[in-house]
Amino acid sequence: QKEVEQNSGPLSVPEGAIASLNCTYSDRGSQSFFWYRQYSGKSPELIMSIYSNGDKEDGRFTAQLNKASQYVSLLIRDSQPSDSATYLCAVNSAYGNNRLAFGKGNQVVVIP
Amino acid sequence: ETGVTQTPRHLVMGMTNKKSLKCEQHLGHNAMYWYKQSAKKPLELMFVYSLEERVENNSVPSRFSPECPNSSHLFLHLHTLQPEDSALYLCASSQGAGTETQYFGPGTRLLVL
Numbered sequence: 001q002k003e004v005e006q007n008s009g010p011l012s013v014p015e016g017a018i019a020s021l022n023c024t025y026s027d028r029g030s031q032s033f034f035w036y037r038q039y040s041g042k043s044p045e046l047i048m049s050i051y052s053n054g055d056k057e058d059g060r061f062t063a064q065l066n067k068a069s070q071y072v073s074l075l076i077r078d079s080q081p082s083d084s085a086t087y088l089c090a091v092n093s094a095y096g097n098n099r100l101a102f103g104k105g106n107q108v109v110v111i112p
Numbered sequence: 113e114t115g116v117t118q119t120p121r122h123l124v125m126g127m128t129n130k131k132s133l134k135c136e137q138h139l140g141h142n143a144m145y146w147y148k149q150s151a152k153k154p155l156e157l158m159f160v161y162s163l164e165e166r167v168e169n170n171s172v173p174s175r176f177s178p179e180c181p182n183s184s185h186l187f188l189h190l191h192t193l194q195p196e197d198s199a200l201y202l203c204a205s206s207q208g209a210g211t212e213t214q215y216f217g218p219g220t221r222l223l224v225l
Contacts, residue, residue, distance in 0.1 A: 004154070034213065043202055043216040044155075088155070090214075099168065100214060102155040 003027065004091050006103035014111050019076040021106045023089030026070070033065055033072045034090040038105065044088055048074065079110045114138055116217035118203050124223045125193065133188040133220050135203030143209035144186040146178060149200040149219070161186060162209035193224045 005024050013019045021035075032051055036044035048063040050056045050072065056063045062075040072091070076083055086105040093101040116137045125131050137144060146158040160168035161180040175197075177189040186203055200221050204214040 032212075036216075043200075043219045046213055046215065049213055099157055099160065104152070104154045 003093050003101040004089055004103040006087075006089050006106050010107040010109050012109045012111055013079050015079060015081060017079050019079050019083065019108050019110070021074040021076075021087050021089075021108070022071060023073065023091075023103055024071045025089075025091040025093070025101075027091070027093045027101075028067075028070065030067075030091045030093060032092040032100075033063070034100070035061075035063060035072075035074045036088040036090060036102075038086045038088055040085070047087075076108070079108075081110050081112055084108060084110045116203060116205055116215055118201075118217035118220055120220060121218060122221045122223075124225065125190070126225055127193060127195070129193075130189070130191040132190065133201055133203075133222075135186040135188075135217055137184055137186075137203075137205035137215075137217075139205055139215060141205040141207050141215075142183055143206045143212075144180060144183075145204040145206075145214065146186065146188050147202040147204065147216075149202055155202070159188075160209055167209055190222075193222075195224050198222055198224045 003026050035048040037047045038044045050063040050065045060077045064073045086107045088105045089103040090100045119134045143162045145160050148156045157170050158172045159178045164180045175192050179187040200219045202219045203217040206212040206214045
């Protein structure tokens with residue numbers, strides 16, 4: 001079982017719509033969860049971190065964490081063309097001595 | 113300079129060459145990391161340094177040799193690489209080597225011929 005799994009395939013959303021990304025993880029002991037955004041040819045940049053169950057909002061981004069179901073999601077409201085990127089889910093994992101494990105990423109394409 | 117910087121940004125080398133990648137962080141962090149990012153694969157952690165001491169080596173081939181002379185600088189020495197080593201090599205830093213947020217440098221795009 002992969003440590004961190006993200007849905008495959010690009011997600012196309014019209015400009016102004018909500019983009020929804022999901023991530024599941026295997027280590028029940030994980031405590032820290034991150035979403036990074038990576039533009040093509042660039043390095044990952046942190047957009048959200050979440051540590052407690054529930055929602056955390058930052059501007060147009062909302063992270064949702066459900067530890068019982070072992071998933072974390074990211075909502076992007078009012079999607080803009082500048083949101084077109086790959087979004088990486090990262091989870092700290094005891095399997096890796098408490099290091100961050102990354103998913104493969106979800107590509108989001110916002111269509112004007 | 114701010115954040116995490118990496119040089120060179122692009123590197124082409126033959127399989128018999130020796131080269132080094134450099135990373136510098138200006139954030140006052142105590143932990144630094146090397147990651148490899150290949151197409152269609154998740155980020156792969158290669159090495160972790162905490163307070164200049166290597167705390168993790170994720171079964172990386174010996175043709176990759178890290179060096180951390182102080183908490184602000186991290187090197188990755190490369191020798192006799194293979195074409196499959198072509199990838200984006202990312203350096204990151206964090207306050208501690210546990211669950212803290214990691215900040216990434218711009219990466220070095222490496223092509224091995």
